[in-house]
Amino acid sequence: MASTMSLRQAGRSLAGLARTNLNKTKQGVRNMSGGSYEEELANTNMWRNVTFVGLPCIVGLTAYIFSQAHHHGSEQPAYSYLQIRTKEFPWGKANLFDVLSGKAKSEE
Amino acid sequence: MSGSTLQRHPFHLVDPSPWPIFGSLSALCTTIGAVMWMHSYVNGGFMFAFGFAGLLYTMAVWWRDIVKEATYEGHHTVAVQTGLRWGMILFIVSEIMFFFAFFWAFFHPSIAPGIDLGGIWPPKGIEVLSPWEVPLLNTLILLLSGASVTWAHHAILCGEKQQTVYALGVTIILAIIFTGLQGLEYVEAPFSISDGVYGCTFFLATGFHGFHVFVGTVFLTVCLFRQSFGHFTPSHHFGFEAAAWYWHFVDVVWLFLFVSIYWWGGQ
Numbered sequence: 001m002a003s004t005m006s007l008r009q010a011g012r013s014l015a016g017l018a019r020t021n022l023n024k025t026k027q028g029v030r031n032m033s034g035g036s037y038e039e040e041l042a043n044t045n046m047w048r049n050v051t052f053v054g055l056p057c058i059v060g061l062t063a064y065i066f067s068q069a070h071h072h073g074s075e076q077p078a079y080s081y082l083q084i085r086t087k088e089f090p091w092g093k094a095n096l097f098d099v100l101s102g103k104a105k106s107e108e
Numbered sequence: 109m110s111g112s113t114l115q116r117h118p119f120h121l122v123d124p125s126p127w128p129i130f131g132s133l134s135a136l137c138t139t140i141g142a143v144m145w146m147h148s149y150v151n152g153g154f155m156f157a158f159g160f161a162g163l164l165y166t167m168a169v170w171w172r173d174i175v176k177e178a179t180y181e182g183h184h185t186v187a188v189q190t191g192l193r194w195g196m197i198l199f200i201v202s203e204i205m206f207f208f209a210f211f212w213a214f215f216h217p218s219i220a221p222g223i224d225l226g227g228i229w230p231p232k233g234i235e236v237l238s239p240w241e242v243p244l245l246n247t248l249i250l251l252l253s254g255a256s257v258t259w260a261h262h263a264i265l266c267g268e269k270q271q272t273v274y275a276l277g278v279t280i281i282l283a284i285i286f287t288g289l290q291g292l293e294y295v296e297a298p299f300s301i302s303d304g305v306y307g308c309t310f311f312l313a314t315g316f317h318g319f320h321v322f323v324g325t326v327f328l329t330v331c332l333f334r335q336s337f338g339h340f341t342p343s344h345h346f347g348f349e350a351a352a353w354y355w356h357f358v359d360v361v362w363l364f365l366f367v368s369i370y371w372w373g374g375q
Binding site: 043 | 145146152153224232234235241242244245251255256258259262266268275278282291297298300302342
């Protein structure tokens with residue numbers, strides 16, 4: 001039958017297509033994994049420059065943020081629904097980070 | 109491994125290993141120990157620490173075996189690397205779902221705050237951290253670390269070994285600074301994890317992110333040592349790529365945390 005033949009042919013050409021694509025992907029470098037040595041060197045230099053420009057910006061911003069006085073608002077009211085402690089934590093009554101930073105010792 | 113016979117397929121048939129069962133028992137000990145510890149049972153803390161030490165040991169020796177199989181025994185063929193890529197992709201997808209749950213927990217009460225929160229978000233009485241101080245700084249630090257890890261990747265691809273070590277070093281230092289600043293924020297925070305739904309969702313989401321930053325830092329540090337031992341080549345360095353993917357994932361989660369919890373949720 002003509003229709004079966006054409007189906008077979010279609011199948012064969014599809015299989016051929018798949019094979020060539022497979023070969024294409026297996027040769028050379030993976031997608032998004034760069035190209036020639038020169039291209040990669042250029043990319044390396046670009047991202048190194050981005051890093052080197054960014055580092056002083058980070059240092060500057062850190063200095064600026066920590067130079068600003070910490071303005072903690074007035075003591076919050078002792079709402080009954082906050083600071084609820086019905087049982088002790090494994091490390092005691094206080095918050096873990098207050099224990100770690102030594103803040104909690106004065107309270108106990 | 110039988111070295112004399114020719115292997116006629118590209119797949120890695122792994123040797124029997126004690127680490128799966130040893131790791132499982134350690135995980136069981138860790139979980140039961142943690143529950144006992146949190147409920148103040150005698151020696152609960154010891155059991156938790158014992159199980160956790162077993163988990164850390166399992167991680168070290170199991171990954172040591174994988175590094176041996178990859179670098180010295182040549183088992184990680186192109187076909188095996190494809191499997192490793194799929195494994196890492198599926199792992200990161202599962203991590204996305206993990207964090208999706210915490211964002212859901214955050215948005216559920218914050219989009220329509222109930223009468224018990226005072227009808228407002230942040231809830232009445234909660235003094236929040238300003239997003240434009242340390243959180244903004246942390247955002248830029250993580251973005252810069254994304255740039256430096258890309259620098260490391262391109263340096264590997266053109267065989268610049270020493271430069272790769274420097275780039276990884278910069279990335280790891282930025283990661284450690286991020287963790288230090290987050291620790292500082294946690295100490296300064298005027299609310300705790302047990303202060304209602306705000307503290308609960310805040311510390312759950314940012315705490316798990318912080319833990320992932322720690323894991324990513326360790327992952328990148330392992331890559332730095334492997335690079336300095338000459339394990340990575342321009343064509344074969346999946347251990348590094350997995351670390352870079354993981355690091356970018358952690359970076360993106362932070363961007364979502366910053367925009368939704370610190371910025372949108374802090375107004």
